[in-house]
Amino acid sequence: MYRDEDDLQLLAEVAGVLDQVVMEAGLSSGSYLLLQSLAKEPDGKSLTALAAEFQAEPDDIASAAKSLSTAGLVDVEGVGVVSTAVGRQALEEINARGNEAIREYVLDRPHSATVYGLVASMQSGRFTVEDLVEFLLADDDEDADEDE
Secondary structure (H helix, E strand, O other): OOOOHHHHHHHHHHHHHHHHHHHHOOOOHHHHHHHHHHHOOOOOEEHHHHHHHHOOOHHHHHHHHHHHHHOOOEEEEOOEEEEOHHHHHHHHHHHHHHHHHHHHHHHOOOOOHHHHHHHHHHHOOOOOHHHHHHHHHHHHHHHHHHHO
16 A cells, blocks of 8 residues: 555654553553454454464463453463453553544644544544554555565
């Protein structure tokens, strides 16, 4: 997917804003993405499936899952991980704070067509933190496909 340099710069800055919100909530970017993935699956996922999803080593996923478990955000059950109600609530709060922080950040920027479109999409609820994460992860997947 083609994106001009200004669009890529804006996406990088917006991702940085989300990273700051995630860190303020006490999570790493990786733990946040893991929790985001688990919250979409009520029955959880196996460590093997998560490792494949994130193209990571199972030991790295297990370590992140242990940190999330210690915080009460997930339960580790055998070789599987499932988000808890506390974890889903925390994720909802992080995403709400992330959406607000991104909106504020974007509104403070000069309004190019890209920024105007992003603000309009966010204000109408058509572009959210979840969309940003999916968009950035899809870009990584496309880059990996191009490398093969």
